[in-house]
Amino acid sequence: MEISSIAVDESVSTVFPPEQLRDALVDIVDVMIIDAGVDSLEPYDAVVTMAYHDSYLEGVYWIHSIQAGVDRFPFDELREHEVILTNSSGIHGSAVGETVAGYMLSFARRLLPAVKSQTQREWSPPTWDDAYTLADERCCIVGLGTLGRGIVKQASALGLDVIGVRRSGESLNGVRTVYTPDDLHTAIRESKFVVLAVPLVDETHHLMSTEEFAAMRDDAILINVARGPVVDQDALVDALEAGIIGGAALDVFEAEPLPKDSPLWDFEEVLITPHCAGFTEDYYRNVADLVRENLVHIDAGEELINKIV
Ligand code: NAD
Numbered sequence: 001m002e003i004s005s006i007a008v009d010e011s012v013s014t015v016f017p018p019e020q021l022r023d024a025l026v027d028i029v030d031v032m033i034i035d036a037g038v039d040s041l042e043p044y045d046a047v048v049t050m051a052y053h054d055s056y057l058e059g060v061y062w063i064h065s066i067q068a069g070v071d072r073f074p075f076d077e078l079r080e081h082e083v084i085l086t087n088s089s090g091i092h093g094s095a096v097g098e099t100v101a102g103y104m105l106s107f108a109r110r111l112l113p114a115v116k117s118q119t120q121r122e123w124s125p126p127t128w129d130d131a132y133t134l135a136d137e138r139c140c141i142v143g144l145g146t147l148g149r150g151i152v153k154q155a156s157a158l159g160l161d162v163i164g165v166r167r168s169g170e171s172l173n174g175v176r177t178v179y180t181p182d183d184l185h186t187a188i189r190e191s192k193f194v195v196l197a198v199p200l201v202d203e204t205h206h207l208m209s210t211e212e213f214a215a216m217r218d219d220a221i222l223i224n225v226a227r228g229p230v231v232d233q234d235a236l237v238d239a240l241e242a243g244i245i246g247g248a249a250l251d252v253f254e255a256e257p258l259p260k261d262s263p264l265w266d267f268e269e270v271l272i273t274p275h276c277a278g279f280t281e282d283y284y285r286n287v288a289d290l291v292r293e294n295l296v297h298i299d300a301g302e303e304l305i306n307k308i309v
Contacts, residue, residue: 001061001084003298005030006291007044011051012066016284021048024288028295048291057081062304064294066287068092068146068278069227070308071200078309085309086294091286092278093150096197096225099277101154103249104193107221108134112271135159140191142184142207143198144172147225151195163187185215193221200227208232213239219246221269225277228253237263240270251277 006029008018018033025031036047041059048064049056052072056063061084065073068089078085106112110126117124139160141148148164152174155162162175165187169180179187181203188194194216198204208222209232216222222245224231233254239245247269253262256275264270280286294304 001045001298003029003045003062003295005032005044005046007032007034007036007039007041007047007060009034009036009047009049009051009053011036011049012284012287014050015066015279016287020284021288024284025291028292048287057083062086062294062298064088064287064291066283069199071227073309075309083309084304084307086290086304086306087308088287088290089306090146091283091290093146093153095150095280095283096147096277097150097152097154099251099273100151100195100223100225100249101158103223103271104134104139104155104158104160104221106271107247107249107269108132108137113268116268136161137192138163138190139193139195140164140187141175141195141197142187143196143226144175144178145197145199147197148195151197151225160193163191185212188212188216188220190217191220192217193223195223196226196230198226198230200229204230206230206232206235208236210235210238213244216245218243221246222248223250224248225251228256233264240264240267247271249273251275 008021008031010018012018012021022031022033036049036053036055041047041055044060046062047056047060048066050066057077063083063085065087068087070085070087073085110131137160139155140163141151142165144164144166152162156174163177164175165179165181165184167181169178171178207230213235249271251273252275258264264272297304
């Protein structure tokens with residue numbers, strides 16, 4: 001396989017201007033910005049994209065996803081058409097870790113209600129027993145890959161009691177106890193924060209639903225920075241309405257953008273961010289580094305890094 005030209009699909013503009021990525025790669029390969037929903041991919045050997053288009057199946061040798069989650073891509077069809085898919089796993093740990101730290105601080109230090117009051121020009125301090133500190137609060141991180149480890153780092157620095165859930169159950173530095181997914185209920189039962197950092201696959205679809213919310217503390221905060229369908233969103237709304245859990249910080253949703261009529265917008269104790277937990281001004285540079293590295297691997301006839309298919 002030889003890659004002499006790369007298309008950057010307009011869809012990356014959700015995260016950074018396509019021109020930035022083009023300019024970061026032009027010294028090593030021909031790069032053009034295209035709209036893969038309309039333009040032909042014929043002149044290009046590879047595409048860097050956020051969206052998936054069926055035209056990728058016939059057009060290119062290699063697709064690089066600027067996201068870590070590749071649940072939108074049809075793995076079987078890609079295999080059939082011998083199209084390689086790589087993802088951007090590995091670049092989001094710091095950004096998402098800091099975002100999750102921000103969520104936890106917003107709840108503990110009552111910044112969430114303060115910001116909501118500010119928009120109403122209301123001076124309303126929390127009641128004496130409303131605020132707390134994060135030190136020694138238990139934080140259960142479900143999924144200990146790139147995101148999970150970035151969250152472990154920040155949560156540990158804030159003095160939280162960090163536990164985790166990992167398929168292997170193997171121990172990990174900074175995590176006091178690691179459970180396997182079979183013990184999910186035990187892991188979440190006493191946790192103030194339950195943070196989801198798993199990929200969306202069959203086993204993680206609706207991983208958190210009615211039974212899991214019932215197993216959680218009634219003052220627990222659910223944090224989802226993984227993918228929307230990892231949480232049964234209707235069950236979450238029910239749990240929040242019934243006070244079965246205390247609140248949620250949500251970056252991802254079953255439907256995105258979150259529809260205007262979603263009840264999630266209205267809860268006092270829900271913090272919503274628009275799928276931007278991993279955003280950083282360095283995002284395009286991090287993607288460019290991955291693409292460059294893989295171009296070197298391709299030249300050397302080596303296996304690609306972050307190869308999914
Ligand atoms: P990663 O591949 O580095 O790590 C995922 C980890 O989850 C792996 O260690 C895997 O073994 C583990 N896992 C899989 N199924 C599990 C289960 N049932 N229980 C426990 N662990 C399980 O990926 P990552 O970069 O950490 O990203 C994880 C997911 O987060 C992505 O697939 C993506 O959907 C999402 N993500 C969201 C954002 C955002 O901006 N909100 C940014 C990056 C990634």
